[in-house]
Amino acid sequence: MTTVDDLAEARALLGDLVAGAGRAVVFTGAGVSTESGIPDFRSPGGIWSQRQPIYFDDFLAxxxxxxxxxxRRFEMRKLFDAATPNTAHRAIAGLVQSGIVGAVITQNIDGLHQRSGVPEDKLIELHGNATSAGCLDCGAGMSLDDAFAELEASGHAPRCFTCGGLVKARVVSFGQPMPVHEMGRAEAAARDCDLFIAAGSSLVVYPAAGFPLAARMNGATLVIVNRDATEQDQAADYVLRGTIGAIFEPLAVSAP
Known part of the structure; x- marks a missing residue:
């Protein structure tokens, strides 16, 4: 493991690794979006330190x-709507558009990767997306505007217009099964890449945190870009320590 704390050296090293990659994957966590003003969930002072999470079984019952x-979803929507993609988001989108990055695997639910220009077919949202909702029974979609209107009109949680089933934001709650299709896509991307960049994740939440290790085991160069130490630093080839947007900035400037 090589740890780089100097900004100029970290930028140069990341640029060289990206330039030499044939099939790169970027994995993002909350640290990427905190630089857009969106608080994370798990760190001291984060959302879960102020409010207990609502488990999936409790939502159902x-x-x-x-x-x-x-x-809570409507409160988060205000935060998400007010946020804009930052330098790291723009750099990652540019790498996708250039063809260097074939997939972006994210733990984030804020929709900022889409708004920065990452197309849906290149984005793998492991924990879902809080900007839309759907029926838990038939799968029919519902906009957050319609969900809010239903709640305001009836005083009850929204129900599906099609079948009457429970409607929930399209995020993975505690105790809810991970999305099988997205997990399969992420596994394939991690297995097939030659460069795996994990940015802004503490790498403690499994099964998502298993993908960097899977990539490393399959021969990829593993780079961790984060402000703080992570659980997987010792497994990485390179650890770039610092502000994520600042480290990615030259890539954003050179993006198409």
Missing amino acids: DEDARLEDWH
Whole structure:
């Protein structure tokens, strides 16, 4: 493992690794979006230190839990709508557009990767997306505007217009199964890449945190870009320590 704390050296090393890659993958966590003003969930002072998470079984069983979950979603929507993609988002989108990065695997639910220009077919959202909702029974979609209108009109958690089933934001809650299709896409991307860049993740939440290690085991160069130490630093080839946007900035400037 080589740890780089100097900004200029970290920028140069990341640029060289990206330039030499044939099939790169970027994996992003909350640290990428905190630089857009979106608080993370797990660190001291994060959302879970202020509010207990609502478990999936409680959402299914209890109307009060559903209402609380929806009120939190509407609060988050205000944060997400006010945020804009930052330098790291733009750099990653540029690398996708250039063809260097074939997939972006993210733990984030804020939609900023899409807004920065990453196309849906290149984006793998492991924990879902809080900017849309859907029925848990039939899968029919519902906009957050419609969900809010339903809640305001009835005083109850929204129900599906098609089948009457429970509607939930399209995020993976505690205790909810991970999305099988997205997990399969992420596994294939990690297995097939020759450069895996993990940015802004503490790499403690499994099964998502298993993908950097899977890439490394399959021969990829593993680079961790993060402000703080992570659980997988010792497994990485390179650890670039510092502000994520600042490290990625030259790549954003050179993006198409």
